[in-house]
Amino acid sequence: AQSVTQLDSQVPVFEEAPVELRCNYSSSVSVYLFWYVQYPNQGLQLLLKYLSGSTLVKGINGFEAEFNKSQTSFHLRKPSVHISDTAEYFCAVSDRDNQGGKLIFGQGTELSVKP
Amino acid sequence: DAGITQSPRHKVTETGTPVTLRCHQTENHRYMYWYRQDPGHGLRLIHYSYGVKDTDKGEVSDGYSVSRSKTEDFLLTLESATSSQTSVYFCAISESRGAGTEAFFGQGTRLTVV
Numbered sequence: 001a002q003s004v005t006q007l008d009s010q011v012p013v014f015e016e017a018p019v020e021l022r023c024n025y026s027s028s029v030s031v032y033l034f035w036y037v038q039y040p041n042q043g044l045q046l047l048l049k050y051l052s053g054s055t056l057v058k059g060i061n062g063f064e065a066e067f068n069k070s071q072t073s074f075h076l077r078k079p080s081v082h083i084s085d086t087a088e089y090f091c092a093v094s095d096r097d098n099q100g101g102k103l104i105f106g107q108g109t110e111l112s113v114k115p
Numbered sequence: 116d117a118g119i120t121q122s123p124r125h126k127v128t129e130t131g132t133p134v135t136l137r138c139h140q141t142e143n144h145r146y147m148y149w150y151r152q153d154p155g156h157g158l159r160l161i162h163y164s165y166g167v168k169d170t171d172k173g174e175v176s177d178g179y180s181v182s183r184s185k186t187e188d189f190l191l192t193l194e195s196a197t198s199s200q201t202s203v204y205f206c207a208i209s210e211s212r213g214a215g216t217e218a219f220f221g222q223g224t225r226l227t228v229v
Contacts, residue, residue: 004157006157009155032215036220041222041223042222042223043119043205043220043221043222043223044158044205044207044220045220046217046218049215049217051215090157090158092158094215102148102160102163102173103158103160103218105150105157105158105159106157107155107156107157108157
């Protein structure tokens, strides 16, 4: 069975500092990987996704993630965060036999950007 | 934003009462999903639908039923609400079957069972 582990439940960081949100997955089959962001009192919005090809994926709002198959990781990074990046971030996986919306989510990481 | 409307947005109900949550989409997407969000668990799939009158169970389907009589509407029913069903419920839609297809989420319904 697939599972996703987000290694940090909360990440506090100062404005303009770099940040990395860690995600590891377990699956015996090939997978697609996603990062979603949830701003307070809102639904989830797709940040980026890895389907195939280049292991470095660029998304919206300056975020990027790197797929590492040997370490089964898909960590999210941003070189310089803003106050507006304060939100909860979810890593998710879908195996290639599943329908697009059937996602397995991690527990979420709360990113708190302080001035 | 994708045209997804969830109603109600907030609801407080008593244990043992039936509750129905509605998801309405204007995107004409074939696939629709209900997830629940709980602290420490992320989002977990309750039920999904791949067309009118075609539904199937997800990871945490016990105590829930769904119906889809029209492409645009997907209803989630708690037959007899329990306190363990206090949660935030999200509807999602996707256009195609491909596993890499983006899922679009509604704003959520916060349900409290007292």
